[in-house]
Amino acid sequence: MARDAHDTDVTSPQDKGRTSPEEQRPRSSARMSSEDSHVSQCCAVNSVSLETDPLLLSLSESSSQPKSVYGAKLTTALVVFAWFCSNIGLLLMNKFLLSNYGFKQPVFLTLCHMLACVILSTAFSTTQYVPKKSLQSSKQLIKVSLLAAVFAMSVVLGNVSLRFIPVSFSQAIGATTPAFTAALSLLLLNNRETARTYAALLPVIIGVVIATGAEPSFNMAGFSASLIATAARALKSVLQGILLTDSNEKMDSMNLLRYMAPISFGFLIPATFYLEPGVFAQVSASRTDVFFVVFLALNASLAYFVNLLNFLVTKHTSALTLQVLGNGKGVAAVVVSIMVFRNPVTFASVIGYLITVSGVMSYMVAKRSAAAEKNVLPQKEVGAV
Secondary structure (H helix, E strand, C coil), X not given: CCCCCCCCXXXXXXXXXXXXXXXXXXXXXXXXXXXXXXHHHHHHHCHHHHHHCHHHHHHHHHHCXXXXXXXXXXXXXXXXXXXXXXXXXXXXXXXXXXXXXXXXCHHHHHHHHHHHHHHHHHHHCCCCCCCCCCCCCHHHHHHHHHHHHHHHHHHHHHHHHHHHCCHHHHHHHHXXXXXXXXXXXXXXXXXXXXXXXXXXXXXXXXXXHHHHHHCCCCCHHHHHHHHHHHHHHHHHHHHHHHHCCCCCCCCCHHHXXXXXXXHHHHHHHXXXXXXXXXXXXXHHHCCCCHHHHHHHHHHHHHHHHHHHHHHHHHHHCCHHHHHHHHHHHXXXXXXHHXXXXXXCCCHHHXXXXXXXXXXXXXXXXXHHHHHHHHCCCCCCCCCCC
């Protein structure tokens, strides 16, 4: 292979006519940058020292480590950080609008979320971040429509609950999603878990019972809405496993959201007119309130980016990592919401929530172990805004 014009050979007279082992090795066709070339030359000159000195060898290996590895780690860290901020930020913004600001229209708020998802999903489908996948048949469209209806119901009820109960209590109830998923899988699919897995769910239930009994801001309407919303999220996860079993019909969460969002938006338009008939007049009267308009637009956009970052975290890490981060996010959301909204908490409610989180972690470990024994990975539990 011909050498680059800038390469030079420095050989002593006595070395001429001899071929070193290094020269017998094939040269790489990739051109090194000036810094990497400098490191490589230094390593070649001191090859004998490096082979006999482990410290110099380790320093040489670390200095020649590809910079792309550090770039990938930095990207992953930034994605996870953005995921934490967006998830907690959306919860706090929803709570502020529905409870503190006085905009008590959860169905219309969900309608805005879906509209933002429709617009931004269409925009991002043209980029490399979310490769587009098309629906294969009208039958698949019916299946996606059913998922969209359950999806819309879960989001609406989740927003309704924030009108009446604190974010901390809502997160405690939401942590019971694995228990609902296991129960629905047994009822609808006859999918039985191991005794260890079911035993791990007992602390989840016990913890929520303790947290509910000790919650100073308990409200039956908010509690019921949050509980049904949690069950609806679990139902969506189970239904997705039932309906989209064909390998040609399976799609990633962002493409599924791209099709579910407009269908959910269509479902929510008549629901908004029926359940919140005065909301459009209220919004029209508030159009001169710059803070409200900007805040609502940011809130709706953030609803999409929460889903996008869920997708990116899974892409850069794994579904299991996303589940673990979800538990950490729940704890962080509880702490931040208490600091921001100053809602009262009791020692018993904190203990109840911690018991629930520990039960969820135990459930994940037990489910993973059972799947490893069967050499089958557990199905990812799908969650959305």
